[in-house]
Amino acid sequence: MKKSKLSLLLVLSLVLSMFLAACSGGTKNEGKKTDEGKKNAGTEETTLADEQVLNVLETAEIPSMDSVMSQDVLSFTMLNATNEGLYRLDPDQKVIPGVAEGAPTYNDDKTVITIKLKQDTKWSNGDPVTAHDFVFAWQRAIDPKVAAPYGAYFMEGKIKNASEIVAGKAKLDDLGIKALDDYTVEITLVRALPYIESYLTFPLFYPQNKKFVEAEGANYAKDATHLLYNGPFKMTKWDGPTGTEWVLEKNADYVNAKDVTLEKINFNVSKDPQASANAYTAGEADITGKLAQAAILSQFEGQKDLLRYQEPSIWWLKMNEKNKALKNVNIRKAIALSVDKKALTEDVLANGSIPADFLVPKGFSFLDGKDFRDTAGTYLSTNKEEAKKLWEQGLKETGLKEVKFTYVGQDTETSKLTDAFIKDQLEKNLPGLKITVEAVPFKIRIAREDAQDYDLLMGGWGPDYADPMTYMDLWVTGGGQNHMDYGNPEFDKLIKSASEELVAKPQDRWKALQDAEKILLEDDAAIAPLYQRSVNLLINPKVQGFAHHAFGPDYSYQWIKITK
Structure with missing residues (x-):
């Protein structure tokens, strides 16, 4: 995806494998990255701080919070924090269920995928998340009238009839995704994809609430008050693409809310690496944006605050x-x-x-x-x-x-x-x-x-x-x-x-x-x-559970805990 001077490395095995191991097994280097992921995930017993608030610096404003229209890693990272698709990546880079109830099932040639959904996932307005929300989002992504920057790129030649829809030779309803019932999605591919499980974690494939999106019209996703969320956090402050600060708060209605410890994340944009380093040193930030200047990095070389990969x-x-x-x-x-x-x-x-x-x-x-x-x-x-x-x-x-x-x-x-x-x-x-x-x-x-x-x-x-x-x-x-x-x-x-x-x-x-x-x-x-x-980040040692990813969104914040 397009980068805002943002992203990371994980060695990945590309052969088709059993679910939950699709992106995790196989090479000598991969073990090293997995060990680092476990360390960052903070599996050891710790004493939690009384206040679970994280302060993060970013190097750019968020261009879009519409999962269909987004095309950059910062937007996708924020969408990953506030929404959930069929599957997501865990701290060890394994594909795990999101809204999906479990692993997908396939027909013999792996071109038809059936996925059962959890029946207790909700939007932040109380509506249930259903199979119809996925169908609506995918159809919106491939609709030539919407002109989603990633829609045709991601779907043509992969999802059945996507190319025909782009060419005006098929209807949106012909796209290879169907709601067999409220909680069953069927996806039909043009041909088997060796990377299908990691592919389905991508934010373009997140669900959208049709009733809400259509009611909002041109205002949809223009700021935090014109959005719905079904993920670990809700965006409670964001003034739109020009906004230089935004706030995420724990989503009590998230299906796995019991596993989310953070209560609040404050984001601020800092485009000057020295200013970011100064804010970190002053205790005003817990995680900086990516630092790239040698003079700044030398100040922290060898310190446990510096994460480099x-x-x-x-x-x-x-x-x-x-x-x-x-x-x-x-x-x-x-x-x-x-x-x-x-x-x-x-x-x-x-x-x-x-x-x-x-x-x-x-x-x-x-x-x-x-x-x-x-x-x-x-x-x-x-x-x-x-x-x-x-x-x-x-x-x-x-x-x-x-x-x-x-x-x-x-x-x-x-x-x-x-x-x-x-x-x-x-x-x-x-x-x-x-x-x-x-x-x-x-x-x-x-x-x-x-x-x-x-x-x-x-x-x-x-x-x-x-x-x-x-x-x-x-x-x-x-x-x-x-x-x-x-x-x-x-x-x-x-x-x-x-x-x-x-x-x-x-x-x-x-x-x-x-x-x-x-x-x-x-x-x-x-x-x-x-x-x-x-990548070079400064991270407060009290921050445990920070997960960075090999593809798609840069980071996940939902496993973070602030320790004493």
């Missing part, structure tokens, strides 16, 4: 091929080869992030115990001399002598430092290039990306489910997350094959995805990968 999010430059210069492959390659990624990660970020000469991250995707990266290549490694040659060649081919680009970045201090470094690298190495950097709030950056209102854009992606496809199908021609006019029929063919006939052939599917990655990066330089990020 590498996440499977990749950061890159998107290059909009609507621009004449960027339509040229040699110019794109020149840009991709010009940034010193080692200097970026070691000197500018200096937070444990590593250079990325790839798209699918290290330590995320495994097959038969082997990392996706172990048998895949590396591409677009920094080579400034080669970049200059390709630049000159590209200028000749386009007839250009000078090139001006608008570069869209974010308005956080870390982003500004990163973007200034990249601008300097490109302008110094590529004669005749002038870049104007526009630092905008996260919500605006997303809007500019969706509208293709940029030349270069600093973007990032963290996994939505436990499979390398979550990175690969972003770039299909005309795809809902492409937004840069890139297209290659051979790439599209490989992605289609990996999504269809090769699903039952894991090794061949793996090879097709690796071949597609090579086309995207080495052949076409469609994007310029920069780094795989490391």
